[in-house]
Amino acid sequence: MNEHSEEQDEVLATVRRFERMIAEGEPVFFDLADFENIIDHYTSTAQFDKALQACEAAVAQYPFSTELLIDRAQVLAMRGEYQQALQQIDEVAGREPDSADVPVTRGIIATQQGDFAAAVGYFQQGIERAPDRDDIYFNLGLAYQQWQKFKSAARNYKQSLRINPDNDAAVQELLFCLEVSGRLEQNLEFFRRFTDEDPYSAIAWYNLGQAYYKxxxxxxxxxxxxxxxxxxxxxxxxxxxxxxxxxxxxxxxxAIDEFQLSYEEGKPTAEALCNIGECHEKLRQWDPARRYYRQALDIDPEMDEAWFGIGVVLDAQEHWFEALHFYRKAVSLYEESGEYWLALANAEYQVGNVVSAIEAYDKATQVAPEMPEGWINWSAILYEQGNYDAAIDLMKAASELLPTEADLMYRLCAYLLAAGRYRQAYDVLENALLLDFDKHKLLFEFFPELEQQRALTRLIEQYRK
Structure with a gap:
């Protein structure tokens, strides 16, 4: 991987030189390969405006390069400028009618427009013209994948990898398609074959490892x-x-030992430091956990996981008021995490901010309605405030949304009993017992005095297998 990182460093140095020349208004001269690398860098990082700027500079210097005109067409398509992209590719077709890149680029444009049948047709034309190009099979796989045809997508990603086992993007997409279609286990042999054919290929072992991991x-x-x-x-x-x-x-x-080897010596990444912090957190080693999370934030102050991690460490030490600051920062950076909102809600509740806690639980159930804890904890606050009807309504809504979560039904049953609505409570209890008998203990954990109710224990015994 050493050579790979050296190549990346060279590309980044070229990109920086290009940006400096543009910023200072200097004339921009690069060889063709450098321009290709600059454009690839911008497209792979979704900086399409800069990619187009690089295309324009390159075409001005090399007006007869069809590779650059194709790059320009593909960048225009990525920016959603389909008409200009198609005009550009028609110009290339006029110059080189047999080029495989012409149908491939048309296929990429069709994929982005959502016309998957047309895209597949174009990529198949490309394969007829250049049957040994892994990128064409990869793009054909992407078209099938976006068309929700995961088996066909997987078949083409496999072909892409047979041609070029180093195509990491093809590995990731193939693993995704196999996972989504529930066919990963039966396809492990595909990845093992590469290690059998070349037992000294680090990439082959790495790809097999990813398949096993998934x-x-x-x-x-x-x-x-x-x-x-x-x-x-x-x-x-x-x-x-x-x-x-x-x-x-x-x-x-x-894990800590390996994370410490996952970056070049003396050049730690924020992600690695954050992961080390989390491992220390799992080991309940609070000081080193907090220290590594802090170091991650020194490198990347916008890293929500590290802000959240410090909150978790403070929370575990019952420093809830301090934890609030870190949880709030984490949710401000990433609002779509149910886990973050749940932790924030709990900390708000612990310091007595009941209204803020309810707001945070509300948010948690919006972004992650599939997490029962959000519904249960929110309802518990309503119940503690004596608002039984609101707690019952909330649990009803949650159990309708998540009908296979027995925890929600047992909690609903407890609230109905507390409100004296026995008939409804017993109906709910019967459903809960059918769903998961063993979890009836939750009822007694929540309301220990219920164990003394004969009618209730008799009903439970009827369902004991």
């Missing part, structure tokens, strides 16, 4: 990443994945 086979994943690292000790991504496999196996100290 399939939840963390021990096998760790072994595969380990082989990749033996072959290439500076394969930083493999160290990071190995660390994640250890986290999944709750081997946090081993």
């Amino acid at each position: 399939a939840g086979q963390f021990g096998n994943a760790a072994q595969a990443f380990d082989y990749a690292i033996v072959i290439d000790p500076k394969f930083y991504e493999a160290h990071a994945y190995l660390a994640s496999a250890f986290v999944s196996m709750e081997e946090y100290q081993r």
Whole structure:
């Protein structure tokens, strides 16, 4: 991976030189390969305005390069300027009618316009003209994937990888399609075949490790990443994945050791430091956890996970008032996390901010309605305030939304009993017992005095298998 990172550094240096020349109004001269790298860098980071600027500068210097005109057409398409993109590609077709890039670019435009049948037709034309190009099979896979045809997408991603096993984007998309279609387990052999054919390929072991990891086979994943690292000790991504496999196996100290090897010496990434902080947090080592989260924020002050992590550490030490500041910052940076809103709501409640707690639980259930804790904790506040009807209504809404969550039904039953609505309570209890008998203990945890109610215990016994 060393060579790869050196190449990346060279590309970034070229990009910086290009940006400096543009900013200072200097004439821009680069060789064709440099321009291609600059354009690729901007498109891969979704900076399409800058990519177009680079295309214009490049075409001005190399007006007869069809590669640059194709790049320009693809960038225009990425910006949603489809008509201009198609005009540009028609011009290229006039110059080079047999070029595979002409139908490929038309296919990319059709994919972005949502015309997947046309896109597939164009990519198949491209394959007829250039059957050994992994990027065409990859784009054909993307078109099928967006068309929700995951099996066809997977088949083309596989072909892309047979041609170029180093195409990491194809690996990621293939794993996604296999996961979505529930076919990952039966396709592990596809990834194993690469390691059989070339047992000294670090990439092949790394890809196999990712497949095992996604399939939840963390021990096998760790072994595969380990082989990749033996072959290439500076394969930083493999160290990071190995660390994640250890986290999944709750081997946090081993994970820390690997995360510390997941970056170039002396150049830690915010992500690695945050992950190390989280491992210390899991080990209840509060001081180092907080220190690593802080170091992550020194590198990336916008890292919501690190803000949240410090909040969790303070929360665990019952410093709820201090934790609030960090939770609020985390949700301001990433409002779509139910976990963040739940933690914020709990801390607000602990310091007596009941109204703010209810607002945060409301938000948690909006962004993550599938999390029962949000509904239960919110209803508990209403119940404690004596607002039984509101607590009951909330639990009814939640159990309709999540009909397989027995916890919600048992809580609803408890509230109905407290409100004296026994007939409704027993109806709900029967449904809960059918759904998950063992969880009836939740009822007694919530209301210990209910164990003395004969009618209730008799009903429960009827459902004991």
